[in-house]
Amino acid sequence: MKTRITELFGIEHPIIQGGMHYVGFAELAAAVSNAGALGIITGLTQKTPEDLAREIRRCRERTDKPFGVNLTFLPALKAPDYPGYIRAIVEGGVKIVETAGNNPQKWLPALREHGIKVIHKCTSVRHSLKAEAIGCDAVSVDGFECGGHPGEDDIPNFILLPRAAEELKIPFVASGGMADGRSLVAALALGADGMNMGTRFIATKEAPVHDNVKQAIVAASELDTRLVMRALRNTERVLRNAATDALLEKEHRLGAEIKFEDIIPEVAGVYPKIMIDGDMDAGVWSCGMVAGLIRDVPTCKELVDRIMAGAESLITRRLAGFVGVAA
Numbered sequence: 001m002k003t004r005i006t007e008l009f010g011i012e013h014p015i016i017q018g019g020m021h022y023v024g025f026a027e028l029a030a031a032v033s034n035a036g037a038l039g040i041i042t043g044l045t046q047k048t049p050e051d052l053a054r055e056i057r058r059c060r061e062r063t064d065k066p067f068g069v070n071l072t073f074l075p076a077l078k079a080p081d082y083p084g085y086i087r088a089i090v091e092g093g094v095k096i097v098e099t100a101g102n103n104p105q106k107w108l109p110a111l112r113e114h115g116i117k118v119i120h121k122c123t124s125v126r127h128s129l130k131a132e133a134i135g136c137d138a139v140s141v142d143g144f145e146c147g148g149h150p151g152e153d154d155i156p157n158f159i160l161l162p163r164a165a166e167e168l169k170i171p172f173v174a175s176g177g178m179a180d181g182r183s184l185v186a187a188l189a190l191g192a193d194g195m196n197m198g199t200r201f202i203a204t205k206e207a208p209v210h211d212n213v214k215q216a217i218v219a220a221s222e223l224d225t226r227l228v229m230r231a232l233r234n235t236e237r238v239l240r241n242a243a244t245d246a247l248l249e250k251e252h253r254l255g256a257e258i259k260f261e262d263i264i265p266e267v268a269g270v271y272p273k274i275m276i277d278g279d280m281d282a283g284v285w286s287c288g289m290v291a292g293l294i295r296d297v298p299t300c301k302e303l304v305d306r307i308m309a310g311a312e313s314l315i316t317r318r319l320a321g322f323v324g325v326a327a
């Protein structure tokens, strides 16, 4: 399948694995890229730029296909060493960066002067247009369904994607709620040039996270996510667990008075406990509604091949059949 996204990134299939904290290590990124999609290492999971440089080397040892690095720009008490991380990306020969969070404008020249393509993740049409205006090569349009931070507009992909298609000139991928061949064909029909998946890629054999995390996703239904941190305007979609319930009770009790310091036990530094130790109630962790469509733990190659076969069959049989041109 050829789209503007496969052409832009030099990949076989129009599928991207979004950056995920404590999930996007070299093992997963390389497995996704070896399957013909685009794997992404999560930059900030690496504690220092030197660690990121090592992770990039580990990924390169595992694949000769293109892969990217995610750089998330979020408000932090102590800003990460972004110039150092960018140096590691440039010196590591990485040619694709997925940015997310705040406007990446300040960092674009340092990336683009080395021929690095930038795909920015946005949760609204206005932010997508901004990304286009400042020179991003593509956007990942993240609907309300998504795991992680869906923004504050709450527009699901059935509306957000065609709205993005109406306004954008640069290519975009559909992100949030994507799981299979049906998702890919729907994304293409709504105007996207591919899709980005987070939660689905966690439940794969190569994702280097504790098996409890994969089994929690397989066991969850589409009803099992919750939105937390709304009052802080830092909304996150997470899987419901004991920590989520405790956090929501606290949010209800403190109302608009709530401050970040109030919720530190549930949100700060919890990812290693969940993803590595498999302590599923240690805190809140991002998960998409798409968990309701995830029922197994395949290899990345099995997953990507299944998606592409499903999409092709949908297009050439079911859809073509409706207009009388079935193969």
Ligand SMILES: Cc1cc2nc3c(=O)[nH]c(=O)nc-3n(C[C@H](O)[C@H](O)[C@H](O)COP(=O)(O)O)c2cc1C
Residues within 6 Å of the ligand: 017, 018, 019, 020, 021, 023, 042, 070, 072, 099, 100, 101, 121, 142, 145, 146, 147, 148, 149, 175, 176, 177, 178, 196, 197, 198, 199, 200, 285, 286, 287, 288, 289, 290
């Ligand atoms: C466990 C987890 C951690 C994530 N961490 C990040 C992150 O650090 N930076 C980022 O830009 N997006 C992050 N995301 C968002 C994903 O890259 C992707 O946009 C999102 O998962 C898409 O929605 P889906 O889960 O429905 O596929 C995370 C998602 C999950 C599920």
